[in-house]
Amino acid sequence: MPSAPLDTRYQIETPEGIDLPLRPAGLVPRVLAFAFDLGVRAVVMGVLLVPLALLGNVGIGLGALLLFLISWWYMVLFEVLNQGCSPGKQVMGLRVVQDDGTPIGWSASLIRNLLRFVDMLPFGYCIGAISCLQHPHFKRLGDLAAGTLVIYREQPLVRPRIPQATALRLPFALDLSEQRAILGFAERQGELSTERVHELASILAAPLQVSPARAAEQLNGVARGLLGPA
Amino acid sequence: MKQSLFESRHQRQWRAFAEQLTQLEQGQAKAGDVADFPHQYRRLCQHLALAQERGYSSYLVDPLQQLALRGHQQLYRHRSQLAANALSFVLADFPRLVREQWRFVLIASLLFFGSLVGIALLVYLFPDLIYSIVSPQQVAEMQGMYDPDASRLGRAAERASSEDWMMFGYYVMHNIGIAFQTFAAGLVFGLGSVFFLIFNGLIIGAVSGHLTEIGYGQTFWSFVIGHGAFELTAIALAGAAGLQLGWALIAPGQLTRGESLRLAARKSVQMLCGVMIFLLIAAFIEAYWSSTTVITPWVKYLVGAVLWLLVGTYLGFAGRNRHAPD
Numbered sequence: 362m363p364s365a366p367l368d369t370r371y372q373i374e375t376p377e378g379i380d381l382p383l384r385p386a387g388l389v390p391r392v393l394a395f396a397f398d399l400g401v402r403a404v405v406m407g408v409l410l411v412p413l414a415l416l417g418n419v420g421i422g423l424g425a426l427l428l429f430l431i432s433w434w435y436m437v438l439f440e441v442l443n444q445g446c447s448p449g450k451q452v453m454g455l456r457v458v459q460d461d462g463t464p465i466g467w468s469a470s471l472i473r474n475l476l477r478f479v480d481m482l483p484f485g486y487c488i489g490a491i492s493c494l495q496h497p498h499f500k501r502l503g504d505l506a507a508g509t510l511v512i513y514r515e516q517p518l519v520r521p522r523i524p525q526a527t528a529l530r531l532p533f534a535l536d537l538s539e540q541r542a543i544l545g546f547a548e549r550q551g552e553l554s555t556e557r558v559h560e561l562a563s564i565l566a567a568p569l570q571v572s573p574a575r576a577a578e579q580l581n582g583v584a585r586g587l588l589g590p591a
Numbered sequence: 592m593k594q595s596l597f598e599s600r601h602q603r604q605w606r607a608f609a610e611q612l613t614q615l616e617q618g619q620a621k622a623g624d625v626a627d628f629p630h631q632y633r634r635l636c637q638h639l640a641l642a643q644e645r646g647y648s649s650y651l652v653d654p655l656q657q658l659a660l661r662g663h664q665q666l667y668r669h670r671s672q673l674a675a676n677a678l679s680f681v682l683a684d685f686p687r688l689v690r691e692q693w694r695f696v697l698i699a700s701l702l703f704f705g706s707l708v709g710i711a712l713l714v715y716l717f718p719d720l721i722y723s724i725v726s727p728q729q730v731a732e733m734q735g736m737y738d739p740d741a742s743r744l745g746r747a748a749e750r751a752s753s754e755d756w757m758m759f760g761y762y763v764m765h766n767i768g769i770a771f772q773t774f775a776a777g778l779v780f781g782l783g784s785v786f787f788l789i790f791n792g793l794i795i796g797a798v799s800g801h802l803t804e805i806g807y808g809q810t811f812w813s814f815v816i817g818h819g820a821f822e823l824t825a826i827a828l829a830g831a832a833g834l835q836l837g838w839a840l841i842a843p844g845q846l847t848r849g850e851s852l853r854l855a856a857r858k859s860v861q862m863l864c865g866v867m868i869f870l871l872i873a874a875f876i877e878a879y880w881s882s883t884t885v886i887t888p889w890v891k892y893l894v895g896a897v898l899w900l901l902v903g904t905y906l907g908f909a910g911r912n913r914h915a916p917d
Contacts, residue, residue: 375667377636381660422760429764433771444616462660463668472856475863478775479783502778505849506836506856515657520650537646544648588648589593 371498371510373462383462384513385498388490390453391511395486397449402431436474440465446514454516460508469507476503523547528590529582531569540587547584550577594647601638608635609658615665632662683910685865690906692831692862695838699788699830703823706792707799714800721801724793733798737807737814755878762874766822770829770866774859777833780840784833791826813888816895817881820902821873825866832859832866 370382409427413420439447445457445465457465457473480489480501489501498510524547535543550558562580563573571579608631614620615628639655676684689696714720721730769791776783802811839855840848876898881891 373663375636375659375663377633379636379640379659381656381663383660418757422757425757425760425764429760429767433768458664459669461667463664466669468857468860471863472860475771475775475860476778476856478772479778482779506778506852508853515660517657518650518654537644540646541649544646548648548650587594589595 369498371512373460375462381462383458383510386453386455386511386513387499388493390455391493391499392486394447394449394453394455397452398436398447399449401448402435406431433474436477437467437470440470440474441467450511454514455511456514457509457511460510465509469509472507473503473509476506479503521548521551523584523588524550524581526578526581526585528585529579530586531583535587543580543584544587547581550581592645594642594645594651597642597645597647598651604631604634605638605655605658607631608662612658612661612665616661628662629666632659632666635659635662680861680864681868684861685868686906686909688858688862688865689828689831692835692858695831695834696828699784699834700827702785702788703792703827703830706789707796707823710793710796711800711803714797715804718801718804721797724797725801730798730801733802734805734807737802737811739807739810755882758882759874759878762877763871766825766870766874767867770825770863770870773826773829774833774836774863774866777830777836777859778840779837781834781837784830784837787833788827788830795823809888813891813895814881816892817898818873818877820895820898821869821876824902824906825869825873828862828869829866832862835859835862 369385369387371385372380372382374380406428410424413424413427416423436447440457443451446455450456457470459465459469477489480486480492480503482488486501489503492505493499493501496505500510504510546561553561558577559574562576565580566573566576569576569579569583611620611625611628611631615625635655636659639652639659642652642655710720710724714724725733769787773784773787773791776787799811799815802808835855836852836859839851843851846854880894
């Protein structure tokens with residue numbers, strides 16, 4: 362499958378000899394996820410510190426431990442125990458994985474989150490942002506050292522119905538990319554306006570040897586033919 | 592084979608595989624149920640390859656790809672037996688690692704203890720020097736803390752037992768935070784670690800020199816000697832871990848810088864785990880032992896010396912026999 366030049370997909374080849382594409386997440390969704398996490402942490406601290414302060418010295422001790430846990434371990438615990446998602450990443454549909462696509466472990470998560478300290482330098486995540494923007498897979502320094510990747514989580518797909526049409530067979534052979542293009546056209550028609558559907562289909566009117574108005578129907582028929590009887 | 596036929600023939604297997612995956616991901620899988628998981632996974636991979644090769648539609652290929660990715664994540668995940676490894680890490684692996692990295696440990700120790708002892712001597716000889724390192728407020732605060740007339744030592748002059756607990760929390764947060772900083776800053780070609788090692792060495796050294804010089808030496812030294820064994824060693828080791836990161840970037844050898852950094856990070860994070868254990872022990876000693884004034888200073892010096900010896904022996908000799916307990 363040829364990949365487009367501007368594609369940011371990251372292919373991992375498995376020992377079974379297949380390529381699995383991952384989609385690395387860029388700077389903006391990651392910043393938003395971090396901002397969300399920051400908010401969650403602030404709220405948790407605020408809510409828990411008030412009753413702890415009333416407990417006196419024991420409360421202050423517990424509060425200090427809590428502060429330590431939340432500032433250094435919040436991300437690590439969530440990433441390792443929650444399938445690579447901190448709450449912010451969950452909301453933004455992101456996930457951290459190792460470079461080989463496997464779930465993140467304790468040491469990798471610890472590395473990437475401890476080195477966050479350097480990514481934050483000199484202020485407001487400057488180094489992290491620069492590193493993220495110049496890297497082909499949007500890694501900040503912590504990711505580089507830990508060998509991790511922030512990707513979009515796979516969302517379950519809803520399969521559209523192909524429009525009804527009588528199955529057709531073309532008198533000439535189609536190559537693989539043409540087959541997929543025609544199937545893609547039939548499956549994604551629902552997302553396009555009728556005018557656009559006809560405009561796209563009419564490009565192929567001449568090779569299909571039909572009038573432009575009937576080209577869409579013809580293509581759907583070809584798609585039906587490619588799928589075969591259910 | 593047409594796509595629809597292919598789908599209707601294998602649909603049931605894919606569903607069964609997805610169910611297995613869900614079980615595995617939620618950790619509810621029983622060993623018997625998933626015995627054929629690798630086989631199922633490879634068959635799915637074959638189906639995916641076929642579907643791609645025959646130009647089937649992306650609404651078939653993409654879900655298969657998602658299933659294959661989830662299967663890949665389950666089959667090839669890096670398992671770490673944390674509990675099983677913890678004992679052998681404490682008994683043998685950590686001191687071995689420290690000895691293996693002795694160059695970085697030596698440099699970090701020289702930087703930290705060297706600046707500490709050097710500035711302590713200087714401040715002792717030239718008392719005014721303290722004010723160019725530590726602000727007068729902090730000096731006054733420190734003097735208040737270690738005033739020989741106070742009944743209990745540490746951050747506050749008068750402490751109830753509940754304060755031990757408070758100080759434990761404080762020490763954990765403060766000290767492990769410093770260790771983490773010292774480590775992480777090493778990524779800046781090691782310069783950050785060098786900075787934090789010298790900086791912390793200077794502060795601690797200046798304060799100890801000053802307190803000794805004004806005659807609070809007894810209270811101060813009897814307070815710090817016990818937990819210092821673990822705390823100061825831990826800071827030096829954290830610096831060593833950071834230097835290791837920096838060196839991987841400066842001199843990656845045959846590897847690319849990224850690859851060498853990844854390998855060094857894996858090693859140094861292990862060292863950091865040991866540092867955390869040390870600092871937890873230190874915080875415990877500091878909160879519950881060092882701060883009591885009931886015990887005479889001589890006992891404290893003795894216990895402190897034993898602790899230093901213990902740390903030295905542990906790092907130097909633990910795990911040297913070939914058949915280390917594991």
